[in-house]
Amino acid sequence: MIQALIYADYMIIGYFLIMAFGYTVLLCASFPEVIRKFEEVAYGNVADLMHEETVLPVSIIIPAYNEEDRILNAVYSALNSDYANIQIIISCDGSRDNTLPKLIKTFNLYETPIMLKNNIKTAEVKRYFASTDYPNIKVIDKVNGQVADAVNAGLNICRTSLYMTLDADTVMKPNAVSRLVFTYLSNPDCILVGGAVYVLNGNKVSHGKLLTEPRVPHGYVTGFQCNEYLSSFLFGRAGWSYFGGALCYSGAFTLFDTRTVIAAGGHDKGNFSHDAEITIKLHQYMRDQHRPYKISYNPSAIAWTEVPGSLKAFWRQRGTWQRGLLCSFWEHKQLGLFYRYGIVGCVSFPFYVLFEVFGPVVEFIAYMTLLIGCFYGLIGYPVLLFIGIAWAYFVFIMMASILLNLITFNIYRRKMDILRMFLFAVINLFGFRQFMVLSYVRGTVQYFWNRLRGRKL
Template sequence: MAAIASGLQVMAEIIALFVIGTGLLQNGIYLIQLGLAAAALIQTPPTASGGLLWRRYADAAPPIALLAPAYNEALTIAESVRSLLSLHYPSFEVIVINDGSRDGTLQVLIDTFELRPIQRHHEQAIAHAPIRGVYGAAHQPRLIVVDKENGGKADALNAGINVSRAPIFCSMDADSLLEPDALLRAVKPFVEDPERTVAVGGTVRIANGCTISHGRVLEVRPPRNLLALLQTVEYLRAFLMARLAWSRINALTIISGAFGLFRRARVIEAGGYTHGTVGEDMELVVKLHRLMRDKRLPYRIAFVPEPVCWTEAPEDLRVLGRQRARWHRGALETFERHRDVLLKPRYGRVAVVGFGYILLVDVLGPIVELLGYVLIPLFWLAGVLSTAYLLAFLAVSFTFGVVISVGALALEESELRRFPRARDLVLLTGVAVLENFGYRQLNNFWRLRGVWQYLNRSQSWGTMTRKGFGGTAAAPQSGGRP
């Protein structure tokens, strides 16, 4: 009996050490990310809005095609397109891809913008579902609408790439809002380093609670809904800290599908967006890394924190849970497709830092957290694990989380200052602490659901009900992945 108790104690200590050690490694990486992000912001502070930004970049800015896939967006599509057409950028076109909508999205566009069928030659560089028609308007030459059979977001983006003619395209969601100077800010790496830059990501922020009129965010306010508030802090940490940090060392493995700029020729060379995955945004970035590394060409995949895309966050637990499970499933699918990149010297920092991070956080993370939350308290209650192990686990799980969340918020306020009111910052600081006690654990449950769906090869996107920036609409889940 004593031998069994001793063996159980040894097993409990091994599991506890594994969980605590993995947690320390994750939090150590987060602290490094915070430091790298701070250094990047201090070294390259945001350019002021207005005439200075235009004078500095407008003359050299390349033409851009904005690709906006739309599926059942009839209630919001007209306002979204008007917002896109009013962006401040010297040369751009808006290509809306109607991906077989069933709710009259195409007819709303035709009626609103007085569209007519047009002949537009386009190459078939990337495979996609058949195009049924292309529409344009004489009084709005910047707008092109592509009507195609349903094939999913990746398929719609591939059709948009084929139809576009600009050297740079911007991938986004039709129901997101771009700040007026977002393109001019995001294109900076393409202007400053045109030979090497192949992709650039921008920040996605939560629009819930903000004052919005005619497709513009007039006043930035934190959401009134607690779930959206928690996501606001989560997005700040993910974009400002993680993406900016990995961009600094050229190990960025994801650019949000809600807002990203890509060099069209390189994307076509890489085969475009991959069908049969729900993580098409991450998959494309990894394919670009592989393409450039395999060709042994110098390149840069960057993240710029100033350009902002506003998206609506789910305010319902079921909807948010489906979204997060899908995101995690997409990360696992990408890791599986490109698992041979992991630790392979020819892929440099992407193989070690980028894929090592995915392995630690996305592949192992949910399982390790589950072991910690369930087994360590049980072992302690059973008396086979000392209090020191329990306290160490709690410190790793909660104390580090609070420090990192508050640190990311402090970094945002010190450098970007998106929240002008002091009481908003106090509220967000409280939320940054609160999210570690319940929301983070709930998120891990959703990630575990994503693992289960991945193992069962599910390809469902689910339906996400949005209030909309001016109504209520049901649409496929999208939004900027944090």
Template structure:
């Protein structure tokens, strides 16, 4: 190849990577600023008023918490006990047993003295067949309803709960999640604090419960995870929820609500057809659909975000399970972006089309691919003897230092805002994780994204996979 042409190609590649890096730096800096402003605004707004009054109000809206369960026998009884202990009057806990192959249903029946009841079901039922509906014989468990159905996946289970619920709002959570007692009070306040816009959904921050002490369905003691893989995920979740989603919430452009803690206006959720059973990224896809629905009708609306630590969940401590999880997230991301591709830089959708969608496209989808092929490009350039060492070392050092600064800021802002981890040792441990994450944890995440995209683009059959629960730690 002509040396002049090769030089032009290399310069073009350098410009592309430099531009991409500068844009990402600018976006993350803006996210840090917006999340800080939103956090301060949220704290000031919620520093007065007693949310417990909502619980006693006769006007408090009804809520159904829908929790799909598949092979959750190890933790199901404790998880339900936690959901039944929430500080709210007008709510129902609906556990949908999605064809579990273990003793999930048997444990629920034994622990809560459940009996099958007769209930008329729509003959035009679209979800998988329901095998039975159960209620407890004891008044103390009157809020609990258990639906036993054939396996159809998480989306199918959530749609079943939505269809059988008669309440104004539905909360779609993972059954292994532990909600703090005041969680529903914060959710209801978020739905009702707007006067000019209809709140169609409320999401929240997800905290990691690995190694925390749980007793009687209550969070007794917050501890830093002992497992290093869980520590890295804690750092990642802190950045994502405390800074990332808080920033998007500030400009009302949030495009995803975590499946572990998401509450919806049931009327709107059903109007868009509920969850899509043909995607593994159902939590992101339903928010896209609901936002589009409101945009197309030109109705004022918003999606609220709660930064308070209300939901705690267990994360994978096994590398293989983690890769399967992130593989699934990548496939769901690509499916949703492709399905709603007409939003890409479409001014019709305002900030969603001009900011949110492009961010998800370039950073959440494209960035891992560029990283992966960029790594092999570096090896190739080194082999050919054409690697620009000065540029490579300069941009690598810059990216590394920026990522550390962003992680440090997320850790320290979390300490300032909520101070969940009070030991200096824990904070220093998280900072150590930030220093080594780019070399240890991040490559796993990138590889998982590549694998997920490969499976989706080349139609490799793959489903949800499975996650083995260890169960929450209990006080001795």
């Protein structure tokens, strides 16, 4: 038993060293990438030079299920966009609350017939609305499916070559779409552009606009997530984007090439993490088709989204995400098995599986060995040293992303906010991280349990 524990410890140390190396490389890559993007927009936005004729039309698809409190802000934020050529498609996914009546009343919607032949199969579309006040707003009333099903329904009526997904609880900056489109136009063979998403909780929003300067939320749960989003979007995705191997962009705010997504079969309606799923699917589809492609990221295109405000909601959300991720990775497992999938197959897919999907499981095992070690009285100074180093490393990574924010886009400007983010980074490892790991492990166990019993995943 003791021998097994020692072996497990060695494996965990090895695992940690490889992960730390990977993250350090990503961090190093993200700095020049983020600073380059920052310099692109900070001293006179080149996107402003775009002529009206080259402003390609973009559809913004907003899936909404029981979002009566938030939907208007999302729609208004799309309407507030400074991009000249926008169509808004709201896909009402069988909401049971007043989402649809509220939309009808606010935007003066009228029912209109539509000829629709489904490119992608979705749940039945019951009604279709257009707005008398805003000719660029269309609303679909459909039978409830998943978020991805609602996006697919929007995709079926999308008539533009580019579309963007925007969650109903998300608001974006007015220049966000033009920055995404600029990135799309300035990268050859681009099929997807991701934007940066930050935490909306704690900020006042009216008519799709942030009334206050962005601030770190007061609650612990939201505060921790604030740090997590910052590091994930500012260094994780930027780093992967630098190498061209990013596997997940937020479904809350991403621009897609319509034809490519339709050709790849649309969003997977059976998957909770449809955003990660579609990115992986597009990688695989384009590589299988031997077509050149680029999946890009622009940290200067910014949106804010609501995150779970309580531990219970957070627990549920992370469990669901984990199951979704596992579904996606299992479905596209061949991506990691063949050399022909390039950097995605050789590096980013295995890295994601090892350190993002199964990372929490390994971390959970580490905590378990620690407990068992305590029980057998095996915890000595070397173990304490390792824990200290691990904690110091994670704090360093968090600090680095906070500082990257500080020198570039400076989302959170106030000194109090920066101090609180430092504080959250330091105390993250004392309780909250373990809770998060547990929620992921629960999701993993649920996934495998359902799989073994032949249940819906």
